[in-house]
Amino acid sequence: MFLFAKLGCDSMIPACPLASLPRGEALRIEADPPIAVFHTEDGEIYAIDDTCTHQDASLADGWLEGCEIECPLHASRFDLRTGEVDAPPAKRPVRTHRVVVENDVVFVVPSDAPPNLPPGVTVKGQA
Amino acid sequence: MRIVCVVGASLAGLLTARALRAQGYDGRLVLVGAETHRPYDRPPLSKDFLKGALDEADLALEADDEDLGAEWRLGVAAVGLDAAARRVRLSDGTEVEADGIVIATGASARRLPGMDDLAGVHTLRTLDDARSLRHDLASAKRMVVIGGGFIGTEVAATACDLGLEVTLVEAGKTPLAGVVGAQMAEAIAALHERRGVRLLRGARVAELTGEERVDGVRLTDGTLLPADVVVAGIGAAPNIAWLHGSGLRLGDGVLCDGGGRAIHDEDGGEIGDAAPGIVAVGDCAAWFDPALGRYDRCEHWTAARRRAAVAAETLLSGGAARPARQRPAYIWSDQFDVKIQFVGHARHADTVVVEEGNPADHSFLAVYRQGERPVAVLGVNQVRLFSRWRRQLETAAV
Numbered sequence A: 001m002f003l004f005a006k007l008g009c010d011s012m013i014p015a016c017p018l019a020s021l022p023r024g025e026a027l028r029i030e031a032d033p034p035i036a037v038f039h040t041e042d043g044e045i046y047a048i049d050d051t052c053t054h055q056d057a058s059l060a061d062g063w064l065e066g067c068e069i070e071c072p073l074h075a076s077r078f079d080l081r082t083g084e085v086d087a088p089p090a091k092r093p094v095r096t097h098r099v100v101v102e103n104d105v106v107f108v109v110p111s112d113a114p115p116n117l118p119p120g121v122t123v124k125g126q127a
Numbered sequence B: 001m002r003i004v005c006v007v008g009a010s011l012a013g014l015l016t017a018r019a020l021r022a023q024g025y026d027g028r029l030v031l032v033g034a035e036t037h038r039p040y041d042r043p044p045l046s047k048d049f050l051k052g053a054l055d056e057a058d059l060a061l062e063a064d065d066e067d068l069g070a071e072w073r074l075g076v077a078a079v080g081l082d083a084a085a086r087r088v089r090l091s092d093g094t095e096v097e098a099d100g101i102v103i104a105t106g107a108s109a110r111r112l113p114g115m116d117d118l119a120g121v122h123t124l125r126t127l128d129d130a131r132s133l134r135h136d137l138a139s140a141k142r143m144v145v146i147g148g149g150f151i152g153t154e155v156a157a158t159a160c161d162l163g164l165e166v167t168l169v170e171a172g173k174t175p176l177a178g179v180v181g182a183q184m185a186e187a188i189a190a191l192h193e194r195r196g197v198r199l200l201r202g203a204r205v206a207e208l209t210g211e212e213r214v215d216g217v218r219l220t221d222g223t224l225l226p227a228d229v230v231v232a233g234i235g236a237a238p239n240i241a242w243l244h245g246s247g248l249r250l251g252d253g254v255l256c257d258g259g260g261r262a263i264h265d266e267d268g269g270e271i272g273d274a275a276p277g278i279v280a281v282g283d284c285a286a287w288f289d290p291a292l293g294r295y296d297r298c299e300h301w302t303a304a305r306r307r308a309a310v311a312a313e314t315l316l317s318g319g320a321a322r323p324a325r326q327r328p329a330y331i332w333s334d335q336f337d338v339k340i341q342f343v344g345h346a347r348h349a350d351t352v353v354v355e356e357g358n359p360a361d362h363s364f365l366a367v368y369r370q371g372e373r374p375v376a377v378l379g380v381n382q383v384r385l386f387s388r389w390r391r392q393l394e395t396a397a398v
């Protein structure tokens, strides 16, 4: 991708044009593990691992309220800014990623921290 | 408030204790639990834990670094309560006198007559139950599940996935019809049958057969179902026997007002007044639901979590907190590779319409309406759409 090369940063993942992610909406990037990108009603954009830390649910399918995403299965809520979880069944925070918006395109800078994937879910290519 | 005693150290007890701390309570906190285990999560006991995909450490409800600053009295049961004095008597002969009491003793699985004398017959409520069932499953070939509620259908699905020959005995016409309504229950029944569960409808158990170890289940029509292992999923009864004579009013659970305050039941006293400083929460508690016009005991995970925060607020405010707006119960269940989600009350509906997907593909969403108004929604492998509908129902509810 043109922008990608120009920014000279091969660890940035282009997510989508800003215009295609309206406020209140979420998008799932099929990275490994997948990443969810959220555009809050206040206009902020955040990225976190898409997989809930409790079980294999896609947080992009959840309910966005303010800066929190509620897991669509068992309703634990994660703070999009810090990844912290409010109440069980999830116990571990979700990994957060940095977001960069350049020329009206949303990019995610994947974190190099280890992900907190639920039991039974692994990153492809790893045991 | 300087001492709070929480009786029952599982989901509802832990979450109420946590909510008390989160709401600023910094006094003594005593947690009394009949089981020796730290609080653990029950839903996986019939699903991934039974299947062997999760181990015991995965069930812990507490975070690794969590410290509530509480005194844990585990392996000790409460055997009596004096509501007026707020004194709890314990099975080890000691007593705890407190300014606030949280009753969170949950429920116990109902048992079948005769099952105590036969090995291989199980109920499923506790970690110890699940351990012993998991052990029996490893060598069993044929399983009979009695009762088509959530526990029964989940265990049947798990055992089927593990390769057992499973027969599900349902007394009514269709499993889960009481929750999702007769029409949609057929879609879930079809899922079970397609995956290999043998479903017997309108079937009643006459007796368990076998000497020392169960070898079959005989139905009232004479049919004998051979079995190496039997699970009875015939419901759960609230653990309130220890509260008889306490001064609290008991029905199907500890009766509470809409904020979780236990109701007084003193002879000659004002019937219906709240007992000061006592709340009940979780599977043992029946809160008054104005929308339903009756006390409602909710035996589901999300209800326990929601009500724990309300009960803590009620206790700390001395009952001055405004009762929370009731929201329709949200229920989830995992069966085979299918996520079942339900919110609302099916029996309030006069129509049910599949609005997305197809029941035959085990992926659909059905909306239940009373007139024009949606009163319940069922999602089967429709997680994203269901979460939108659930929000709509919760925010629209009065």
Ligand SMILES: Cc1cc2nc3c(=O)[nH]c(=O)nc-3n(C[C@H](O)[C@H](O)[C@H](O)COP(=O)(O)OP(=O)(O)OC[C@H]3O[C@@H](n4cnc5c(N)ncnc54)[C@H](O)[C@@H]3O)c2cc1C
Residues within 6 Å of the ligand: B007, B008, B009, B010, B011, B012, B013, B032, B033, B034, B035, B041, B042, B043, B044, B045, B046, B076, B077, B078, B079, B104, B105, B106, B107, B108, B124, B125, B126, B151, B239, B242, B281, B282, B283, B284, B298, B299, B300, B301, B302, B304, B330, B331, B332, B333, B334
């Ligand atoms: C196998 C299984 C699967 C489930 N799956 C789902 C699901 O998929 N979705 C869903 O929404 N819900 C599910 N549930 C229901 C959910 O787990 C319960 O709603 C929840 O556990 C209620 O929590 P509780 O703390 O009120 O009661 P409990 O979890 O029953 O805990 C009560 C605790 O109090 C203790 N106790 C009892 N009497 C005393 C006493 N006298 N003194 C001291 N301690 C006492 C008990 O030992 C127990 O530890 C499931 C339940 C089971 C058993």
Ligand code: FES
Residues within 6 Å of the ligand: A052, A053, A054, A055, A056, A057, A071, A072, A073, A074, A075, A076, A088, A089, A090
């Ligand atoms: S899968 Fe997210 S809370 Fe259970």
